Each structure stands twice: as structure tokens, then as C-alpha cells.
Amino acid sequence: MNVMRERRLRGAIPTQQEVAKALGVQPSAVSKWERGIAKPRADKLPMIAKLYGCTIEELLADGNSSAR
Numbered sequence: 739m740n741v742m743r744e745r746r747l748r749g750a751i752p753t754q755q756e757v758a759k760a761l762g763v764q765p766s767a768v769s770k771w772e773r774g775i776a777k778p779r780a781d782k783l784p785m786i787a788k789l790y791g792c793t794i795e796e797l798l799a800d801g802n803s804s805a806r
Contacts, residue, residue: 741797743772745790761785 742757751757754772758765761782770776778786783794790797 740772740774741792742768742786742790745792746772751789757789760789 745751746754746757751760754765754768757768761768761778763778763782767776767778771778783797787794787797
């Protein structure tokens with residue numbers, strides 16, 4: 739989910755703590771998503787997309803672009 743990290747670092751959302759609070763998850767979950775260790779639950783995707791100003795498709799496709 740590198741799109742999340744890139745958008746956060748560009749100023750969309752300042753910290754992983756704030757992302758976690760907005761989504762109702764632990765900061766460690768956000769860290770794992772950004773590092774590609776884990777993926778968010780499907781029910782969180784609409785909130786994540788809205789928070790980061792992107793589509794769910796962009797979130798899901800993010801990790802697959804390097805495999806092409």
C-alpha cells in the first residue's frame with residue numbers, strides 16, 4: 739500500500755497515528771499497510787480511499803504495478 743505512505747508523506751495526513759485514529763485501528767496496522775506486510779480489511783477500504791483522496795482501485799493496484 740505504498741500509495742498510502744506516499745500520500746501521507748506529501749502532506750495528506752501528517753502521521754500514522756492520525757491515520758489510525760481516523761480509521762479506528764492501531765498505528766501498527768497503518769505501519770504494516772504502508773510497508774506491504776499486511777493489507778487493510780475490505781470494510782476499511784472506502785474510508786481509507788476517502789482519507790487519502792484516491793480510489794479503492796488505486797489502493798488495491800498499488801502493490802501490483804511492480805510485478806508487471
